[in-house]
Structure formats: C-alpha cells, structure tokens
Amino acid sequence: xxxxxxxxxxxxxxxxxxxxxxxxxxxxxxxxxxxxxxxxxxxxxxxxxxxxxxxxxxxxxxxxxxxxxxxxxxxxxxxxxxxxxxxxxxxxxxxxxxxxxxxxxxxxxxxxxxxxxxxxxxxxxxxxxxxxxxxxxxxxxxxxxxxxxxxxxxxxxxxxxxxxxxxxxxxxxxxxxxxxxxxxxxxxxxxxxxxxxxxxxxxxxxxxxxxxxxxxxxxxxxxxxxxxxxxxxxxxxxxxxxxxxxxxxxxxxxxxxxxxxxxxxxxxxxxxxxxxxxxxxxxx
Amino acid sequence: xxxxxxxxxxxxxxxxxxxxxxxxxxxxxxxxxxxxxxxxxxxxxxxxxxxxxxxxxxxxxxxxxxxxxxxxxxxxxxxxxxxxxxxxxxxxxxxxxxxxxxxxxxxxxxxxxxxxxxxxxxxxxxxxxxxxxxxxxxxxxxxxxxxxxxxxxxxxxxxxxxxxxxxxxxxxxxxxxxxxxxxxxxxxxxxxxxxxxxxxxxxxxxxxxxxxxxxxxxxxxxxxxxxxxxxxxxxxxxxxxxxxxxxxxx
Numbered sequence: 141x142x143x144x145x146x147x148x149x150x151x152x153x154x155x156x157x158x159x160x161x162x163x164x165x166x167x168x169x170x171x172x173x174x175x176x177x178x179x180x181x182x183x184x185x186x187x188x189x190x191x192x193x194x195x196x197x198x199x200x201x202x203x204x205x206x207x208x209x210x211x212x213x214x215x216x217x218x219x220x221x222x223x224x225x226x227x228x229x230x231x232x233x234x235x236x237x238x239x240x241x242x243x244x245x246x247x248x249x250x251x252x253x254x255x256x257x258x259x260x261x262x263x264x265x266x267x268x269x270x271x272x273x274x275x276x277x278x279x280x281x282x283x284x285x286x287x288x289x290x291x292x293x294x295x296x297x298x299x300x301x302x303x304x305x306x307x308x309x310x311x312x313x314x315x316x317x318x319x320x321x322x323x324x325x326x327x328x329x330x331x332x333x334x335x336x337x338x339x340x341x342x343x344x345x346x347x348x349x350x351x352x353x354x355x356x357x358x359x360x361x362x363x364x365x366x367x368x369x370x371x372x373x374x375x376x377x378x379x380x381x382x383x384x385x386x387x388x389x390x391x392x393x394x395x396x397x398x399x400x401x402x403x404x405x406x407x408x409x410x411x412x413x414x415x416x417x418x419x420x421x422x423x424x
Numbered sequence: 425x426x427x428x429x430x431x432x433x434x435x436x437x438x439x440x441x442x443x444x445x446x447x448x449x450x451x452x453x454x455x456x457x458x459x460x461x462x463x464x465x466x467x468x469x470x471x472x473x474x475x476x477x478x479x480x481x482x483x484x485x486x487x488x489x490x491x492x493x494x495x496x497x498x499x500x501x502x503x504x505x506x507x508x509x510x511x512x513x514x515x516x517x518x519x520x521x522x523x524x525x526x527x528x529x530x531x532x533x534x535x536x537x538x539x540x541x542x543x544x545x546x547x548x549x550x551x552x553x554x555x556x557x558x559x560x561x562x563x564x565x566x567x568x569x570x571x572x573x574x575x576x577x578x579x580x581x582x583x584x585x586x587x588x589x590x591x592x593x594x595x596x597x598x599x600x601x602x603x604x605x606x607x608x609x610x611x612x613x614x615x616x617x618x619x620x621x622x623x624x625x626x627x628x629x630x631x632x633x634x635x636x637x638x639x640x641x642x643x644x645x646x647x648x649x650x651x652x653x654x655x656x657x658x659x660x661x662x663x664x665x666x667x668x669x670x671x672x673x674x
Contacts, residue, residue: 182595183566297464326463326622327667334671353595360671396600398629400652400669406607407600407629 144171145314145347146194146232149208153186153193153371156201164189164202166371172315176341176348178358178379181368182393187351190368191317194349195234196224212314230260233308237320239300243292250288253307260311275306279336298329302336309340316341319351334361355382355393367393370417389416425584425616426452426475431484433467433474433640444470445482446640454583457610457617459627459634459648463664466637468620472586475618476508488584504534507577511589513569517561523547523572524557530579546575549612551605567598574605578613587619591626603630624668628652636661 153165165186170177181187193204196219209217216227228234236242244252253272254265261268269288276284279302292300301321308316318337322330338361341348352358358365359382367375367390375387385391392410433445445467452458460468474482480496487493489505498506510516517526527546531539544554550571561569570590577585590606591599603626610617621627627634628648635642636656643658656662 182597328463328663331667331671355596356670393596396597398600398603398625400625400628400654400665403629403652407604409600409604410597 143213144173145212146172147208147210148172148194149206151190151193151206151209152204153189153198154203154205164371165193168368168371168373170366170373170376172347172349174345174347175364176338176350176362178362178365179349179351179368180353180355180358180365180393182353184370185368186371187368188319189371191234191319191349191351194317195228195232196221197228229256229308229313230311231313232315232317233311233313235301235304235308235316235318235321238324239292239297239304240324242304243300245292247291248288249290249292249295249303253288253303253310256307257310271310272306275310276303278309278340279303279306280332281306296329298325298333301325301329301333305333305337305340309344312344313346315347315349317349317351320353321350322357323352323354355390356397372417374416387416388413425454425456425489426458426618427485427487428471428475429485429487431471431474431482431486433470433479433482435481444640445474448484448635448637448640448642450635450642450645452584452616452618454616455610455614456633457619457631459631460618460620460637461622461624461627461634461664462637463622465639467640468637469588470640472508472588472618472620476506476586477502500534503582504580505582506584506586507580507582508586508588509570509573509577509590512593513566513573514561514593516573517569519561522558522560523552523564523575526572526576527579530576534580536579542579546579549578549609550575551601565598566594567601570594570598570602571605574602574609578609581613582615584616584618587617589621590619592621592623599626606630624651624665636664 149169151165151168152163154161154163168190179187179190192198198204204218206217209215211231250272253275254268257268257271272288273284276287281287281299281302322333325333350358350362359379362379365377365379365382366373367387369389375385375390377385385394395408396410398407429449431445431448435442435444448471460471462468473479475486477496477498485492493502524543527543528539531542536542543557547554547556552568552571591602594602609615619627619630628651631648633645633647634651635645638660643660644656646656654662654665656665
C-alpha cells in the first residue's frame with residue numbers, strides 16, 4: 141500500500157469560552173489515501189472544524205494541536221500563514237456549501253478562475269485563460285466562453301457549484317475537501333455535480349474528504365465513511381457496509397430517517413448517551 | 425377544509441412580470457395531510473404564502489373552511505382557522521422575546537383569556553415543559569425553537585396548519601422528533617396539514633396525498649402509496665423520485 145496522502149493523529153481543536161475551554165474536535169485520527177472518504181455527523185459534531193483545521197483555517201483564539209498532521213510525509217501542523225498559503229489551494233483545496241457565498245459577486249467567473257490559477261501556478265494570463273476554459277469544460281459547462289464573462293448572479297446554483305469545483309481543481313491539488321458541496325442544490329442537479337466530482341477525483345488520483353450530514357448520500361458516493369459525534373470519530377466503516385453499522389449512534393441516525401421504501405407509523409428517536417462522548421470506538 | 429382553484433401568482437409588473445404559480449388547483453379534506461413537493465423555484469412555498477395572505481398578487485379562488493379569501497387581507501377569524509410554521513426557526517422567532525412573550529402576545533392577539541394556563545398547556549403539548557417558559561431563543565436548540573414556533577401556531581387553536589419545510593433546517597435526529605410531534609398533534613387536535621418539502625421521504629411519511637410541482641405548475645396529484653412505488657404519470661415525477669433515492673455512480 142502506498143503511503144497516505146494525509147495522515148492525522150490525535151487532532152484537537154479547542155476554543156476558550158467564558159465557561160472554560162471548549163473542545164470542538166477531540167482526538168481525531170485517520171489516514172487519507174487516493175480515495176473518497178466521507179465524514180458524517182450532525183451539527184456540532186466537529187466535521188467541518190476537522191476540515192478547517194487541516195487547511196489551517198482555524199483562527200485564534202481557536203487552537204489546533206495534533207500528534208501528527210502530515211501531507212505527503214511533511215508536517216503541516218500550525219505552519220506560518222505564508223507557508224500555509226502555498227499549500228492551501230495548490231495542494232489541498234476546499235469546496236464550500238453554497239456557491240452564492242463563496243464566489244466574488246463583483247468579479248466575472250472567468251476573472252476569478254484566472255486569478256485563482258495564477259496565484260498558485262503563476263504564468264501568463266493567456267495560459268491561465270486557456271486553463272480556465274479547459275477547467276470549465278471539465279466540469280461540463282457547455283458554453284465556457286459565455287460563462288467566463290458571466291457574473292455569479294447570472295448562473296444557477298448548480299452551475300455556481302461546478303464553477304467552484306473548476307476553480308478549486310485548476311491548480312491540480314492532491315486533496316480536495318468538500319464541505320456539504322451539494323446541500324444547497326436540488327436533487328436533480330446534485331447527481332450531476334457529484335458525477336463531475338467523482339470523475340475528476342478518479343482521473344487525477346486525488347484524495348477526497350467529503351463532509352456531509354447525509355449518511356445515505358455519503359455511503360453511496362464514498363469508499364469509506366467516518367462517523368463523528370461530539371468531536372470524535374465513533375465509527376469507521378467501508379461505505380457499502382453502512383447498513384451493518386455497529387455503533388448505536390450510527391444506527392440511530394440511519395433509523396431516524398423517513399424512507400420511501402420502508403414506511404413506519406412513528407420514526408424511532410435517537411436517545412443520546414453520555415458514553416458516546418468518551419468511550420473509545422472498537423478497533424482503535 | 426381548503427379548496428384552491430385556478431390559482432395564478434405573479435411577482436413584479438409588466439413587462440417584468442414573472443409567473444410564480446400557474447393554474448394551480450387542489451383541495452384538502454378536513455383532517456387530511458397534503459404535501460407539495462418540487463425543486464427550488466417550483467412555486468410550492470408561494471402557494472402557501474398566497475393562502476396565508478403573505479402575497480397579494482394572485483388571482484383565482486382560495487377557499488378556507490368554505491369561505492373565500494381575497495387579496496392579502498385576512499380577518500381575525502381566518503387566523504383562528506389557519507396558521508403557518510416556517511422553515512428556519514433561527515429566523516422566525518424574535519431574538520429578544522422570551523418564549524413566554526411570544527406565546528402570550530399571540531394569545532392576547534387572538535383574544536384568548538386564561539393566558540397563564542394556556543401557555544403551560546401549549547408548552548406541554550409541544551413537549552417542552554414549563555422550564556422553557558422564560559427562555560430566550562438563543563438559549564434553545566434548533567429543534568426546541570421549532571417546537572416554540574409550533575406552539576405559537578397552535579396558540580390560536582387553528583384547524584389548518586401550513587407547514588413550510590418545517591424540518592429542513594434541522595438535523596435528522598431532531599427532524600424525527602418534530603415529525604413525530606406534528607403527527608401526534610394532528611391526531612390529538614384533528615388538524616389538517618398542508619406541508620411543503622423538497623424531501624420526498626418526509627412527505628411520504630407525513631402525507632396521504634401530494635402534488636408534484638415544476639416551474640409553477642402542478643404536474644400531478646398522487647397518493648403517498650404511488651410515490652412509494654415510484655409510479656408517477658409524469659416523466660418528471662419519475663425522474664424526481666429516482667434522483668431523491670440518492671446517488672448511483674454514472
């Protein structure tokens with residue numbers, strides 16, 4: 141087996157509050173290879189904070205500590221901002237939830253992609269423009285010349301998200317972190333965006349961290365799933381074995397979803413247990 | 425309980441007039457739970473807002489409990505019959521009003537007496553308990569806030585509840601609790617629901633019948649059983665059902 145792209149041991153993110161230190165992430169460990177890794181949990185489980193910590197986006201007074209946080213064997217833990225900026229975007233990229241808030245509303249789509257690309261890869265404007273067109277084609281935008289000249293409000297949500305993906309993938313990163321990339325999209329558009337992401341990740345041999353609250357979607361899309369609760373990983377599963385989940389929290393989450401194929405009179409409700417916060421998961 | 429005929433809703437004026445809903449028609453029997461599904465911009469929430477009197481640019485006929493309504497004017501009797509619950513409990517509660525203030529204001533507006541006892545009952549009804557009475561929204565979780573919003577809607581003792589994506593801002597475990605609560609309240613109070621959601625499984629769980637909407641039109645009205653079988657007459661319905669089933673690798 142090839143060494144992991146990303147290796148994380150005992151990652152912790154904490155914030156000082158008036159009531160004392162609050163730990164948002166409490167000892168997360170995993171390795172990411174050239175695979176699609178899903179990170180699932182409810183609000184406050186620390187899934188997004190894990191993604192932000194990897195990218196060095198936790199701002200003071202937030203504190204990130206880890207026994208190990210390595211990208212390709214190199215430590216990226218608490219690098220100075222100047223060095224982190226070289227990694228962020230060019231080696232690890234992030235796609236956020238809502239394209240409406242992540243694209244610059246007063247710049248054309250083309251200008252934004254070109255800017256992002258030149259920031260990381262440098263090179264002439266004409267070269268960057270060619271690359272931008274190529275990326276827009278790669279995310280299956282039919283009329284890339286027209287879209288290059290459009291402003292974000294002139295494109296739909298699904299197209300906006302494809303533009304974000306194009307922008308993030310232009311510098312050929314090794315790792316893509318996607319934080320709820322399809323939650324703001326309609327179901328028919330969702331499939332299309334996922335297909336594009338899947339193909340790009342596979343063709344380029346990238347590692348993907350797919351953060352989502354949607355267990356079933358993650359199980360269908362990813363190779364492996366981490367389930368987070370209260371800042372910790374409570375279970376790790378191969379995606380196709382999700383229905384064989386052993387942790388009561390995972391089972392509870394799955395059961396609480398209404399299903400078209402299995403109608404029930406009453407939905408089972410999740411009874412949270414204190415032990416889920418602190419018991420070590422099996423096999424670790 | 426609710427009868428909608430030939431409903432057109434539009435926004436703006438000519439030449440920039442946009443048709444949001446075109447010739448919508450459906451009726452909901454007393455005690456029934458009816459769903460409206462469709463993607464963003466299909467007009468499903470707009471229909472609810474036109475019924476509730478939040479939009480005045482509509483034409484056609486809306487009848488609630490046998491009485492036609494007009495424009496965006498609604499009398500007090502209307503709000504004693506119809507109440508609405510909104511999507512985002514973080515936005516629909518006043519941040520500086522306590523639960524007590526929210527409920528007592530509503531009760532007073534409805535001309536109810538015996539406010540103290542009623543507040544206690546409402547809080548019990550939505551499973552919050554008395555301890556929550558003097559809390560402010562920021563001291564409540566999303567699910568608790570939605571319970572307060574439901575209590576506020578119930579304060580008027582309505583017969584018809586308009587539910588606009590009542591659980592889509594909530595975690596799935598909390599969604600299950602709120603859906604169970606809504607089902608219990610409907611059974612206890614004999615309520616009629618019109619529920620809007622983009623989540624077909626939620627509608628299938630909560631409703632007996634539903635209308636599938638696309639671009640402002642009702643494509644078809646079907647039973648929840650037909651929805652479960654994936655048996656839509658319209659190709660769009662079948663596509664929508666297939667896409668909601670999740671992701672299958674191309």
